[in-house]
Amino acid sequence: MFIKHNASDAELIRECKKGNLKYQEMLYKRFYAYAMGICMRYLINKDDALVVVNDAFIKVFNALHNFKDDLEFKPWFRKILVNTALDSKRKNLKYVYDSEIPEVHQQTMYPSAIEKLSAADILNLMKQLPETHHIVFNLYEIDGYSHKEIGQMLNIPESSSRTYLTRAKQALQKLIQSDLIKI
Amino acid sequence: MNTLDDKLSNHIKAVFEELDTEGADYGWTELRKNFPVKSNYRPLYLWLSGIAASLLVAGIFLFNTYNNNALKNVIQHNSITKAAPVAPQKTDSNLDKPVTKKVVNSFEKRTVSVKNSKKNVPLNVVETDIMAVKITDTVPVNELTENVISPLANVAVAKADTVKNTKPTTLEFLQKENEKLKKEGKPLLATTAKSATESRKNAMFDVYTATFLNYYADNPVKVNAGAGFNANIKINKNIYLSMGAGISETKITYQTTRPSSLSSYSNSAADLALMNGYVLGANSIKLNASFLNIDIPVAFKFYPGKSGKYYFSTGINSSTYLNQKYSSSITGFNPSSNSYSDFKGKTEESNFNGFDFANSAIFAIGINQPIGKSSTLTFEPFFKPSLRGYGDKDIKINTAGLNLKLSLGGKK
Numbered sequence: 129m130f131i132k133h134n135a136s137d138a139e140l141i142r143e144c145k146k147g148n149l150k151y152q153e154m155l156y157k158r159f160y161a162y163a164m165g166i167c168m169r170y171l172i173n174k175d176d177a178l179v180v181v182n183d184a185f186i187k188v189f190n191a192l193h194n195f196k197d198d199l200e201f202k203p204w205f206r207k208i209l210v211n212t213a214l215d216s217k218r219k220n221l222k223y224v225y226d227s228e229i230p231e232v233h234q235q236t237m238y239p240s241a242i243e244k245l246s247a248a249d250i251l252n253l254m255k256q257l258p259e260t261h262h263i264v265f266n267l268y269e270i271d272g273y274s275h276k277e278i279g280q281m282l283n284i285p286e287s288s289s290r291t292y293l294t295r296a297k298q299a300l301q302k303l304i305q306s307d308l309i310k311i
Numbered sequence: 312m313n314t315l316d317d318k319l320s321n322h323i324k325a326v327f328e329e330l331d332t333e334g335a336d337y338g339w340t341e342l343r344k345n346f347p348v349k350s351n352y353r354p355l356y357l358w359l360s361g362i363a364a365s366l367l368v369a370g371i372f373l374f375n376t377y378n379n380n381a382l383k384n385v386i387q388h389n390s391i392t393k394a395a396p397v398a399p400q401k402t403d404s405n406l407d408k409p410v411t412k413k414v415v416n417s418f419e420k421r422t423v424s425v426k427n428s429k430k431n432v433p434l435n436v437v438e439t440d441i442m443a444v445k446i447t448d449t450v451p452v453n454e455l456t457e458n459v460i461s462p463l464a465n466v467a468v469a470k471a472d473t474v475k476n477t478k479p480t481t482l483e484f485l486q487k488e489n490e491k492l493k494k495e496g497k498p499l500l501a502t503t504a505k506s507a508t509e510s511r512k513n514a515m516f517d518v519y520t521a522t523f524l525n526y527y528a529d530n531p532v533k534v535n536a537g538a539g540f541n542a543n544i545k546i547n548k549n550i551y552l553s554m555g556a557g558i559s560e561t562k563i564t565y566q567t568t569r570p571s572s573l574s575s576y577s578n579s580a581a582d583l584a585l586m587n588g589y590v591l592g593a594n595s596i597k598l599n600a601s602f603l604n605i606d607i608p609v610a611f612k613f614y615p616g617k618s619g620k621y622y623f624s625t626g627i628n629s630s631t632y633l634n635q636k637y638s639s640s641i642t643g644f645n646p647s648s649n650s651y652s653d654f655k656g657k658t659e660e661s662n663f664n665g666f667d668f669a670n671s672a673i674f675a676i677g678i679n680q681p682i683g684k685s686s687t688l689t690f691e692p693f694f695k696p697s698l699r700g701y702g703d704k705d706i707k708i709n710t711a712g713l714n715l716k717l718s719l720g721g722k723k
Contacts, residue, residue: 149347156342157335164338165330169323178334182342187581189346207585242319247326269320270327277590280644297316 137201145192156185162202163209168247169266170213172255184212210271214281217263241304253303260284261296268293516719517541517555517689523712525563527697533562543612543718551612553624558605558633561701563708565598570706581641584654589643596641600706603634610673624675628695631666635702665703671695671710679718689716 135143135154143151163184167177187208195204245253254262260282267273267281268289275293279286518540526532539557546552581596610626639656675693682688691714697707 147347153339156339160335160338161329164334165327168330169327178338178341181338182345185342186346204585211581211585242322245322245326247330250323250326269316270323273590277644280590300319 138197141192141195141197141201144189145195152189155188159202159205163205166206166209166271167213168251169254169270170210170217170263172251176216180213180216181209183216184209187212206271210267210273211281214263217259245304253300256303257296257299261292261299264289264292265296265300269297515543515551517543517553517716518719519557519691519714519716521557521559521693521712521714523559523693523695523710525561525708525710527563527565527707527709530563530565533564535560535562537606539606541608541716546611549614551614551622552609553612553626554607554609556605556607558603561602561604561708561710563600563706565600565706566596570598570700570704581656584641584643584652589645589652589654595643596639599636599638599640600702600704600708601634601636602630602632602702604630604632604701606630608673610675612677620679622677622679624673624677624691624693626673627669627698628671628673629666629668630670630701632661632664632702634660634662635664636660637702637704661703667699667701670699670701671697671708675714677716685719687716687718689714689718691716 133154135151137158140151140155140158144155160181163181164174164177167180167184168174171177171180184205188205191208195201254265257265263282264278267278268275273281275286275289278284278289282289284292519538521537521539523535523537524532525535537557537559539555539559541553541555543551543553607629608626609629610624612622612624614622636658637660638658641654641656642651643654644651673693673695675691677689677691680688680690693710693712693714695710697709700706701708
């Protein structure tokens, strides 16, 4: 069978809908790095992230027949990735009530310092945040969900989502600052 | 501050836009271990073999039990007969007519055997034994001709009128025998009656209806029902082996603690909701499993004390499935319209598929209420914790409920 290695996303998806394993492999390899980028932010650990990425791809292959050709694949896939990552996190998530969220004082952050942060640095910073803080930060700041949506997804009040985000930012600034001092 | 936040967010986005481009081959190899999903459909012949094996085991148990009882009765009877080889000497007149009188005496003994045979003693076995005993005791070997044996062999079975004519003699003989044995502390009639009673007690049959609750972890509880029958086989004075078959409907809904084997069902519903722009809540997914199953319980019943008014029971339950159905639904939130909608996910159904050995344990207490001479009504609260999963997806279900049993064939 002829395999078109430079097939467009739409062509790949069309073939994947037919259950063509070769094209499914191509789709996987094309979007693997994209998927890992999203899942690593939530899972931090590479092995955990790979499990979630593969779960999400299996969902995609199983649900692709429902995917409308006129839609863009990436945003749809991103939602599935985020949802799968949250599902795997949910069991371990312990929500902290507002009163228990530690207060972090405002720090001064230098714009030049941010540019120096590598993926490993960012993951290291995220690891130091409480789990809910870093999830809310990711959902709101990076993946663009609203506080209302985050409240629904995590089963928390909207106001808590706002508070978690504020504290997450403050904590990140502090951590970035202290890391720069060390350097 | 906002500019800095944006800068940080944008930097993180850029850094994580493409990550770990090297691991795609390894990732694909890992994915292929679980994809495509291998069908766990078990062929019909395996399903039928499971049922056949269970019925065969039950049949062998019942056959052995009945055979042992029958043999026990024969042995008991023969030992009694041998212990009293005096029947010919009882009537002196019989001795005057060597052949014919001996035949009558033999016949009398055989009449006793025939009477016992009505209590489930195999006729041919008894007759053969009696013949041998009789011939040895009373007839000299040189006098044993075909003429002597053949009428003996036919008379008890074929000549009913002759049997009728000799009845008073038989009764007399039995009474005398019984009196003699009574003196020895082994009354014949009492023994026979006791053996019959024991035979009745050795196997009892129950028909039952069950109402029960299915639950697992903190998921919602479902009420279900079933019905079936059991055979209770006596192991010893206090212990019975109970086995049978029943049909029941088993339904459960998972909402909070969900089994991983059903994740594909929740995922399909979730994907559908996501594709329509909905946001999913933490507990918005419902997974439903429903079975129409044939249960094969095997349990030991322990009767403490002599009254037999109550018992404790423990054992295992195995199941085979006439129908299995798995489905999911999900409630999604649409932030733009501020509304909730329900989505139905994947549904899967299969018929006549699967046999799970020992999928749950059985713990029960039975309270017997006699109704009539040979029937008992039993209230049996039970608890069946899940040992292995139910059905193709191995899902865990705990069951607690009440069996209402009508026991036939005697009382403990």
